[in-house]
Amino acid sequence: MTIKDIKEMLSNEELTDVQFIELKRDERKGVQKLLQQFELKKQKLAKQLLEHRTRLEFELDLYAKQNLSYIAGIDEVGRGPLAGPVVAASVILPRDMDDLVGINDSKSLSHAKRVEYAQLIKEVAIAYSIIEIDNSVIDKVNILEATKVAMLKSVSELPIKPQHLLIDALNLNTDIPQTKIIKGDERSISIAAASIIAKVYRDELMLCYHQLYPEFEFDKNMGYGTKNHLNALQQFGYTPIHRQSFSPVSHTTSIYNSRKTK
Structure with missing residues (x-):
């Protein structure tokens, strides 16, 4: 040969x-x-x-012991940034998840791989929903409560009511039975799937914001407080999408003015 x-x-x-x-x-x-x-x-x-x-252990255990059909994984993206929304996603996957080999915590994947997997997850999933809660709500109720609001709304927006929730590190105020899993995006495929579609959604949103506020390099930092982001905040002031309850945004007195770049 x-x-x-x-x-x-x-x-x-x-x-x-x-x-x-x-x-x-x-x-x-x-x-x-x-x-x-x-x-x-x-x-x-x-x-x-x-x-x-x-990563199937939690799902398989619920299938076997409780004979469930609809288990939703829930995760969020964007609790730490200085700008932009917090985004939560809920995903109900089928029992047969062989097509999703390689799915992992979104933080461990490249951008290209996340985009590829996000499309696959949406095609395979029984149901999914993605919810964003903007910075004005975050400033009003605090980031933890805004995260819970986003998660609960993502569950309620599912076209099928789940029988059990697998949640990354939080407990939610709902009548649906739930399991809180520390590092759930690494340990549960349903939570990992939610983290991926939430991350891709938020990243695409921040790329759009970059077109409006290019000085802040949202296309690179996705709203996190990098050195260049902090320098831009000091030079140009905060934008309408900045979280004014977060430091150092809370110490910034000037409002964004693009004319300063000219």
């Missing part, structure tokens, strides 16, 4: 044990390199499958 033939065979994962042994004996450097890449890919997939099964 030519190296091109072998590459195509390995890319399609069409490899029997006998073929594997034969390729191991092939002394061509190109073949051995391809075989090494193939083995690394298999090891990565095996690790992903193991992690996938681990």
Whole structure:
């Protein structure tokens, strides 16, 4: 077989044990390199499958013990930034989640991977909802309460009422049974899915805000207090999307004026 033939065979994962042994004996450097890449890919997939099964434990336990059909994972994005909304998402996934191997906490994924997974999650999910609570509400009720409002509204906006909630690190005031999971976005696939679609939604929103307020580099910091963001805040003042209850925004007296950039 030519190296091109072998590459195509390995890319399609069409490899029997006998073929594997034969390729191991092939002394061509190109073949051995391809075989090494193939083995690394298999090891990565095996690790992903193991992690996938681990992140299914909460869901599978509820399916088995309570015979539930609709379990919602809930997570939020944007509690820490100085600007922009807090965004919460609720996701009800099907029992068969083999299509979602590789889904993990949104913070551990690249932007491109989050966008890819967000689309997949929306296609696979039985139901999902995404809710944003803007900075004016955050300033009025505080960020923790605004987060809970966003989470509860995301649950109520689901077209199907969930039978159980899996929530990342919070308890919600609802009659629906719930499980609070510390580091839930790492330990539950339903919560991880919610974190991904919430993150992608908020990032896209902050990219739009960047067009309005380019001096703050929202396209890079997503509203978090980076050095350049803080310098812009001092130079140009706070914008309508800044959280005035957050320091150092609360110590900024001037309102944003784009004419200062000219």
